[in-house]
Amino acid sequence: MSVETDIIDALRTIIDPDLGKDIVSAGFIHDLKVEGKKASFRIVLTTPACPLKAEFEKKARKAVLDLPEVDEVDVTMDAKVQSAKRKIESLPDVKNVIAVASGKGGVGKSTVAANLALALKNKGATVGLLDADVYGPSMQIMFNVSGMPAKGANDKILPLRALGIDLISLGFMLPPNAPVIWRGPMVHGLLKQFLNDVEWGELDYLILDLPPGTGDAQLTLVQEAPITGAVIVTTPQDIALRDAVRGLEMFRKVDVNVIGIVENMSYFACPHCGEKTAIFATGGGSRTAKELGVPFLGEIPLEEAVRQAGDSGQPVVERDPESAAAKAFEKFAEQTAAQVSIIVNSGKDD
Numbered sequence: 001m002s003v004e005t006d007i008i009d010a011l012r013t014i015i016d017p018d019l020g021k022d023i024v025s026a027g028f029i030h031d032l033k034v035e036g037k038k039a040s041f042r043i044v045l046t047t048p049a050c051p052l053k054a055e056f057e058k059k060a061r062k063a064v065l066d067l068p069e070v071d072e073v074d075v076t077m078d079a080k081v082q083s084a085k086r087k088i089e090s091l092p093d094v095k096n097v098i099a100v101a102s103g104k105g106g107v108g109k110s111t112v113a114a115n116l117a118l119a120l121k122n123k124g125a126t127v128g129l130l131d132a133d134v135y136g137p138s139m140q141i142m143f144n145v146s147g148m149p150a151k152g153a154n155d156k157i158l159p160l161r162a163l164g165i166d167l168i169s170l171g172f173m174l175p176p177n178a179p180v181i182w183r184g185p186m187v188h189g190l191l192k193q194f195l196n197d198v199e200w201g202e203l204d205y206l207i208l209d210l211p212p213g214t215g216d217a218q219l220t221l222v223q224e225a226p227i228t229g230a231v232i233v234t235t236p237q238d239i240a241l242r243d244a245v246r247g248l249e250m251f252r253k254v255d256v257n258v259i260g261i262v263e264n265m266s267y268f269a270c271p272h273c274g275e276k277t278a279i280f281a282t283g284g285g286s287r288t289a290k291e292l293g294v295p296f297l298g299e300i301p302l303e304e305a306v307r308q309a310g311d312s313g314q315p316v317v318e319r320d321p322e323s324a325a326a327k328a329f330e331k332f333a334e335q336t337a338a339q340v341s342i343i344v345n346s347g348k349d350d
């Protein structure tokens, strides 16, 4: 048997629990080379935000170094985001669309959408963010950008770029504080334009920040976009959780996958002593997720830094990456990316 075969067999012992396959069968191993007693290969994951990245690297290194024929190993970690099958023709290069939604207003959708986009970008993904909340756009504030987007080739609208994210928001185009009054068909048309007439280019993830609620407007938006899956944002209060359930039912009704539930403003972490206080009780989000049979994507603490950062034009993941909230957003982004890979791999996005 060749050394290469031994290495492949050793790597077969490492299982990706999300895909339920070993990392060789999952197609993660590339460019295996052996020179003398030195082996090198790349592990190409389905997302750069894979929560198990460090673990895979460590296990692969150990499994190969345990072989008597090898005494040096060079592992390169890489990722290639897979493309969902559910697409619209005008966006052939947008691999996945993630909607951020909630049944209730003010629970932190826009904050979650902005920090999700940044956390995924920081892991190495290419990310766009579409502010689909045409009634109350907020990305112009969260990213501190404004101005009429330019037109590029074929008269396509070019997104504005801030903090490494491609952005489109109605807020860029309106004077501040202008009331936004739209009738249903106009909203429909506007969102269609944001999807079809914008030069999004190649994106691993396009994040949609949806308006609150589960009414007709949201239904239209959801049906207009080829959504790979939806993240439902809730807070721990009962009422918000009931709204989360309603949101989830809406997505199921129109056959959109639910990526999972994230609980925002989960607890207050005292900035002085670090003690956690569950202001709105605790555990509701994870309990609801369990009851509904959807993944629980994480808990984001209530932290003044989150609000300050959002108002300052630099979301907390960018402005205060060491804060508890930024760390929580990062973990949540990893869970979200992992669930998107699971949806795409299982063919559930068809």
Ligand SMILES: Nc1ncnc2c1ncn2[C@@H]1O[C@H](COP(=O)(O)OP(=O)(O)OP(=O)(O)O)[C@@H](O)[C@H]1O
Pocket: 102, 104, 105, 106, 107, 108, 109, 110, 111, 112, 133, 136, 138, 211, 212, 264, 265, 300, 301, 302, 303, 304, 305, 306, 307, 308, 310, 311, 325
């Ligand atoms: N974890 C948090 N800690 C502290 N403040 C937060 C947190 N999450 C959100 N906020 C603040 O709460 C307010 C509402 O958040 P955000 O605008 O993201 O909610 P939303 O669900 O998008 O609201 P809407 O339904 O109006 O679109 C903002 O001022 C935001 O900075």
Ligand SMILES: [Mg+2]
Pocket: 109, 110, 111, 133, 136, 138, 209
């Ligand atoms: Mg919002």
